[in-house]
Amino acid sequence: MLGGSGSGKSTLIKLILGLLRPDAGTILVDGEDITLCDEQELTEIRKKIGMVFQEGALFDSLSVYDNVAYRLTEEGIDEDEIEHEVIRMLRFVDLEDAIDKMPIELSGGMRRRVGIARALVGSPSIVLFDEPTAGLDPPTARTICELAIKLRDLEGVSSIFVTHEMNNLKYLTSEYAIVDSEGEVFFEEEGDKLCLINTKVMMIKQGDIIFDGTDEELKLSSDPYIHRFIRGR
Amino acid sequence: MNPVSRFLVELQDITLLFWRMLRGFRKQPRYFDEMVRQMDSIGVGSLAIVSLTGFFTGGVLILQAYPTLEYYGAQSSAGQSVAITLIRELGPVLCALMVAGRVGSAISAELGSMVVSQQIDAMRALGTSPARKLVTPRIVALIVTLPLLTVAADIFGLFGGGVVAYYLYGLDSNSYITSLRMGITIEDILGGIVKPIVFGFIIGLISCHKGLTTQGGTVGVGRSTTDAVVLSSITVIIADFFLSKVLQGFFWEYAFLGRILDVRNRNSCGRAGNDLNGNTGDRVSERRSCFR
Numbered sequence: 075m076l077g078g079s080g081s082g083k084s085t086l087i088k089l090i091l092g093l094l095r096p097d098a099g100t101i102l103v104d105g106e107d108i109t110l111c112d113e114q115e116l117t118e119i120r121k122k123i124g125m126v127f128q129e130g131a132l133f134d135s136l137s138v139y140d141n142v143a144y145r146l147t148e149e150g151i152d153e154d155e156i157e158h159e160v161i162r163m164l165r166f167v168d169l170e171d172a173i174d175k176m177p178i179e180l181s182g183g184m185r186r187r188v189g190i191a192r193a194l195v196g197s198p199s200i201v202l203f204d205e206p207t208a209g210l211d212p213p214t215a216r217t218i219c220e221l222a223i224k225l226r227d228l229e230g231v232s233s234i235f236v237t238h239e240m241n242n243l244k245y246l247t248s249e250y251a252i253v254d255s256e257g258e259v260f261f262e263e264e265g266d267k268l269c270l271i272n273t274k275v276m277m278i279k280q281g282d283i284i285f286d287g288t289d290e291e292l293k294l295s296s297d298p299y300i301h302r303f304i305r306g307r
Numbered sequence: 308m309n310p311v312s313r314f315l316v317e318l319q320d321i322t323l324l325f326w327r328m329l330r331g332f333r334k335q336p337r338y339f340d341e342m343v344r345q346m347d348s349i350g351v352g353s354l355a356i357v358s359l360t361g362f363f364t365g366g367v368l369i370l371q372a373y374p375t376l377e378y379y380g381a382q383s384s385a386g387q388s389v390a391i392t393l394i395r396e397l398g399p400v401l402c403a404l405m406v407a408g409r410v411g412s413a414i415s416a417e418l419g420s421m422v423v424s425q426q427i428d429a430m431r432a433l434g435t436s437p438a439r440k441l442v443t444p445r446i447v448a449l450i451v452t453l454p455l456l457t458v459a460a461d462i463f464g465l466f467g468g469g470v471v472a473y474y475l476y477g478l479d480s481n482s483y484i485t486s487l488r489m490g491i492t493i494e495d496i497l498g499g500i501v502k503p504i505v506f507g508f509i510i511g512l513i514s515c516h517k518g519l520t521t522q523g524g525t526v527g528v529g530r531s532t533t534d535a536v537v538l539s540s541i542t543v544i545i546a547d548f549f550l551s552k553v554l555q556g557f558f559w560e561y562a563f564l565g566r567i568l569d570v571r572n573r574n575s576c577g578r579a580g581n582d583l584n585g586n587t588g589d590r591v592s593e594r595r596s597c598f599r
Contacts, residue, residue: 093428117434125432131425145433192433 075236076243076285076303077278083236084128086278087204090234091125092116103200124193124201128208130185132177132192138164139173142191163191167221183214190221194231201225201233207242219245224259226272227251240304247273247289277303321516324438328446328512331439341444349410349445350452356409357402357456358463364397365389365464366471373476382476386483387490389468394491394499398461400547403506406453407539411514414445415535418518419528427519437519446511453507454500461499498554505550506543513539 077083088094089101092108100107103119111119132141140147142163146156164170167187177185186206193201203222207215219242225231227250235246249261250270264270275292277285277300285292285300292300308316331337368389376382418441421427427437465487472478517535521527 088428091432093431113436117436120432120434123432125429127425127429127432129424131429133421133426133429134424144435148433148435192429 075234075276075278076238077236078238078303081278082281083238083278084204085281087125087202087234087236090202091120091123121196122199124196124198126186126189126193126201126203126206128205130177130182130189132185132188134177136177137173138169138175138177138180138188141177141188142195144192145195159195160191163195164188166194166224167191168217183210183217186210186214186218187221190218194225199231201231203233203235203237205236205238207237207239212241215239215242216245220251220261222246223249223261224251228253228259240306243275243289247275317516320520321512324442324516324519325512327436327438328443331436331443334439338440338444341440342447345444345448346452349406349448350455353406353409353452353456354459356405357460360401360405361393361398361460361463362467364401364460365393365467365469368392368397368464369468369471370475373472373478377476382478383482384486384490385472385476385478386465386468386486386488389465390487390490391495393464393468394461394495396547396551398464399457399499399502399506400543402457402460403453403503403510403543404540406449406456406507407510407514407543408536410449411510411535411539412532414511414514415518415521416528416532418515419521419531422519422521423524423528442511442515442519445515446508449507449511450504451507453503453510457499457503498557501554502547502550505546509542509546510539513542 075083075086085094089096090103090108092111096109100109102108104122106119108116108119132138133144136144139160142160143156146159161170161173164173167190169184169187169191172180172184172188177188180188190203190206206218206222210218222233222235223246225233235242237243247270248264250264250268251259251261253259271288273289275285275287275289276283277292279299284297285295293304295301369385372388373382373385376385376388418427421430421441430437430440469480469483469487472483473480514535517531517538521531523530
């Protein structure tokens, strides 16, 4: 999901999660209209959704382990099981070493990755990324995108990735992750023999959706606003 | 928005928060660990400042009241004068104000920065109700610990009064303690414990509400912290007046009436005190006896 600052991207994400209530209209999550749900039913629906916040939004009074374990601890799950799951998730974001650190000791990129690990605990079928790369250097931003690609191609998770950076768009719409025979994950670009169709682009301007289609269509769009957005001028 | 509707909206938000907090008791999980942790940081953490406040308040009460009492030849009721002022009014109110300053600000700053850094959103996204996880334990901790802190402040206050009376005015410590014991009725103590329960609730609810409705980044955190302390302090003082009035209706009036009657008795038949002294089962008359 693309859009300039203040175009309503984060608001849309919060609406999907039920953190905000819409004045009108319906929001379907897995075919269920969440606008009719009360807070308790929403809690049930939120279990299917993982959310990655802009700045990570880690609980700064809790360690990395407790942050990632939060959802499971709240559900009162067995401690051994929690530990196993937390380590699995931290391995997924490649942050096993930071398990005992406090959020304040982590860099921005690491905090974002812990945020992703926390969102993925409990294997949600939907993950929402709210500008996960904002304020990160290009290589770190790239690792975040790789995580999103891995989730999409290897874990079968549906996600909404909010961003306003064209680099992210390029990675997400043109690369895919595969596992080779040794279990090593690597990324390949789409080419003549393969074209990615599992990722769509949507563009928001002032709260309205002005574009909805594939990245190839986006590049061919004649809308002057989209043109400016892609080229940067 | 004009001030009246802003006040009404605020009142609605606070009431809703109260309602959600009450529902927090009904459902699992109840976060008992969190409550204990809050009691430790709110209660044990405030013990030092509250005791100091109590000690010096008791001291200054005697410091100021003793010369007047001496003028009327009533030095022996010094203990009673401190006891009633402290246990009924100053203990609960000063304690609540200190806690509003120390704990109220901490609560609203903590919750406020959690709002600003999206941690509250994250908590809701992870399926936890912030009202249940954050608000209920804090309010419960305040309701439980504030009366205990008040009792500590009262005790230190009475002790401080005694120290000043003994060292500065040379009052016999026996006479001070006797006057204390005669001056305090069980109703005074009960009233002095009911008050901080209400105050703790007020401080907790207002501070949590202010923290959770923080808007506008770091500046907003500062603003809601200030608001929380100011608003809860003022509300405590206003509530104190009405609470005192209500408590008077319940049981303090009896004591007051007794005292007035006593004065009348003394005026009409100079030696009424002796008749009353014989009646030791009546606490009111016990107190009256130490006027003489």
